[in-house]
Amino acid sequence: MKPYLSIRNLCVTLKHGAPILRSVSLDVSAGQVHGLVGESGAGKSMIGKAVLGTLPRALHIRSGEIWLDGVDLLTLPLQERRKRIGATAALIPQDPLTALNPSRRIGPQITKRLVDILGWHKNAAEDRALDLLAEVHIPDPARVMRSYPHELSGGMRQRILIASAFAAEPKLIIADEPTTALDVTVQKQILRLIADMQARHGTALLFVTHDLGVVSKVCDTLSVLYAGKVVEDARMQRFFMRPVHPYSAALLAATPTYTNPTGSLKPVPATVIEDVETEVQQHDMRAGL
Amino acid sequence: MRDARGDIKRPIGLRLWLSGGWLTLLALAAIFAPLIAPQDPLAQDLFTSRLPPFWDAKAEAGYLLGSDSLGRDVLSRIVYGARLALIVALVAGTLTCLVGGTLGLIAGYYRGWPDRIISRFVDIWMAFPPVLFAILLIAVLGPGLISIIIAIVVIDWTRFARVIRAEAMSQGVMDYVASAQVAGRGRFGTMITEILPNVLPTMVALLTLEMGIAVIVEAILSFVNLSISTDSPTWGGMISEGRTSVHQAWWVLVFPLITLFLTVLSFSQLGEGLKDRFDPVLR
Numbered sequence: 001m002k003p004y005l006s007i008r009n010l011c012v013t014l015k016h017g018a019p020i021l022r023s024v025s026l027d028v029s030a031g032q033v034h035g036l037v038g039e040s041g042a043g044k045s046m047i048g049k050a051v052l053g054t055l056p057r058a059l060h061i062r063s064g065e066i067w068l069d070g071v072d073l074l075t076l077p078l079q080e081r082r083k084r085i086g087a088t089a090a091l092i093p094q095d096p097l098t099a100l101n102p103s104r105r106i107g108p109q110i111t112k113r114l115v116d117i118l119g120w121h122k123n124a125a126e127d128r129a130l131d132l133l134a135e136v137h138i139p140d141p142a143r144v145m146r147s148y149p150h151e152l153s154g155g156m157r158q159r160i161l162i163a164s165a166f167a168a169e170p171k172l173i174i175a176d177e178p179t180t181a182l183d184v185t186v187q188k189q190i191l192r193l194i195a196d197m198q199a200r201h202g203t204a205l206l207f208v209t210h211d212l213g214v215v216s217k218v219c220d221t222l223s224v225l226y227a228g229k230v231v232e233d234a235r236m237q238r239f240f241m242r243p244v245h246p247y248s249a250a251l252l253a254a255t256p257t258y259t260n261p262t263g264s265l266k267p268v269p270a271t272v273i274e275d276v277e278t279e280v281q282q283h284d285m286r287a288g289l
Numbered sequence: 290m291r292d293a294r295g296d297i298k299r300p301i302g303l304r305l306w307l308s309g310g311w312l313t314l315l316a317l318a319a320i321f322a323p324l325i326a327p328q329d330p331l332a333q334d335l336f337t338s339r340l341p342p343f344w345d346a347k348a349e350a351g352y353l354l355g356s357d358s359l360g361r362d363v364l365s366r367i368v369y370g371a372r373l374a375l376i377v378a379l380v381a382g383t384l385t386c387l388v389g390g391t392l393g394l395i396a397g398y399y400r401g402w403p404d405r406i407i408s409r410f411v412d413i414w415m416a417f418p419p420v421l422f423a424i425l426l427i428a429v430l431g432p433g434l435i436s437i438i439i440a441i442v443v444i445d446w447t448r449f450a451r452v453i454r455a456e457a458m459s460q461g462v463m464d465y466v467a468s469a470q471v472a473g474r475g476r477f478g479t480m481i482t483e484i485l486p487n488v489l490p491t492m493v494a495l496l497t498l499e500m501g502i503a504v505i506v507e508a509i510l511s512f513v514n515l516s517i518s519t520d521s522p523t524w525g526g527m528i529s530e531g532r533t534s535v536h537q538a539w540w541v542l543v544f545p546l547i548t549l550f551l552t553v554l555s556f557s558q559l560g561e562g563l564k565d566r567f568d569p570v571l572r
Binding site for chain 2: 049052053054056057079082085086089090091093094095098099100101102103104109112113116117
């Protein structure tokens with residue numbers, strides 16, 4: 001099956017040339033959940049941002065292709081690109097505390113999207129927002145619509161952001177560490193909610209996280225990112241049974257388990273990191289970076 | 290305290306009461322000056338010159354705060370002076386806010402070359418000594434109400450530009466701005482709907498502060514005789530005249546000074562109070 005989102009040899013660098021992403025390729029099939037894991041600073045979030053066209057000013061895309069629904073986004077002018085993205089993709093951001101505008105009520109923040117992009121009537125958009133809020137288990141949606149973000153808890157806000165992401169029925173959602181800013185009990189609910197919503201709406205989901213435990217619960221396939229490079233692409237089961245790349249294996253071994261809480265944490269051994277570094281260097285040489 | 294809808298109900302603080310009260314009083318005095326002022330502020334009478342304020346044994350009825358060396362009633366002049374002070378505060382303050390705020394917003398949100406141009410302008414602008422700059426401007430434009438307002442705007446827009454730029458910058462990197470862009474909204478639209486509402490509390494605080502500053506600048510210009518014509522009473526003009534007779538009639542200097550002080554203080558306190566009240570993050 002043809003992937004809905006296909007990133008081909010994407011290179012992103014700092015303005016002065018230091019590489020952030022080195023020739024990244026990955027595919028997300030329609031209706032599938034693709035995990036993107038890696039440690040802090042590996043460039044996970046930058047992939048999502050590159051797709052959505054919200055890279056920080058200091059970064060720019062050196063080369064590569066981003067195919068969304070059969071169109072290479074990078075060949076479109078920025079405004080055109082954003083319009084396309086706005087109509088077909090959405091973001092569930094990492095930090096629910098900064099993702100809602102503090103000086104505007106919740107309702108308009110959800111409906112504005114529908115009215116702006118899809119040209120819905122205001123009342124229809126409001127009804128839709130109420131339905132969605134109910135769907136993400138928010139009690140008394142009508143009251144929440146009138147609230148300001150500071151009047152709601154972090155978990156509530158993340159639910160609202162999920163509702164808002166699904167509002168325009170996008171074909172692709174990029175979830176950028178959606179549970180990192182929440183505490184563990186809320187994390188689980190939110191995770192289940194995202195998985196439920198994804199299954200019900202049949203949306204393709206690119207799930208960015210550093211948590212392999214989370215990945216094992218929600219994803220169908222995954223990519224492991226190290227230092228801006230994809231070191232392993234795998235189907236879920238195969239990955240947890242037999243990781244191929246030494247870094248993946250080390251990463252798996254380093255995951256703390258709840259079944260053995262007293263066992264000491266296993267760090268990723270230095271030799272593995274060195275192996276990966278060499279491989280990344282060799283790759284860079286081949287790619288001529 | 291919250292009511293059932295989750296809206297916050299808070300008693301208006303003492304700060305807002307006092308500052309708002311004084312400014313309301315002043316505004317009423319300015320509007321109804323002809324009804325309130327006990328005397329004609331311009332009427333000179335050498336028989337009533339340098340009368341002391343009401344508690345003094347030599348005070349005369351009808352001259353509550355005494356009279357100056359030309360026999361003009363100090364209270365009436367303060368009341369009429371409020372007209373000019375408030376017009377300058379409102380008009381110059383608002384215009385400064387609009388000019389500086391707009392430029393700051395553009396510089397902080399668009400960054401890049403608009404920011405470079407505006408910021409360099411601000412840097413250069415701020416290197417001029419402001420009062421001398423104002424005097425120079427008035428000398429070129431000629432004295433008058435319009436000139437004073439122009440001078441204040443030209444001197445003080447940089448204050449707004451600097452602060453609003455910084456504020457817009459910190460708002461610009463927030464996730465909700467990125468979300469708005471992903472939602473396909475244009476840059477200008479994003480600036481208006483996402484950034485502007487969040488810099489508004491700061492703008493309001495700065496605006497009231499600026500109103501106080503405008504009153505001071507007007508007083509300084511009056512003091513050096515560069516404000517509007519000498520026959521309409523201004524606080525700065527009164528202070529300037531009072532200075533020459535301070536040993537014989539201190540009240541001519543002190544009462545307008547106190548009025549000026551209270552007004553400027555009230556403006557700044559009003560701003561702080563309003564910011565606390567309307568900033569959704571602080572409350």
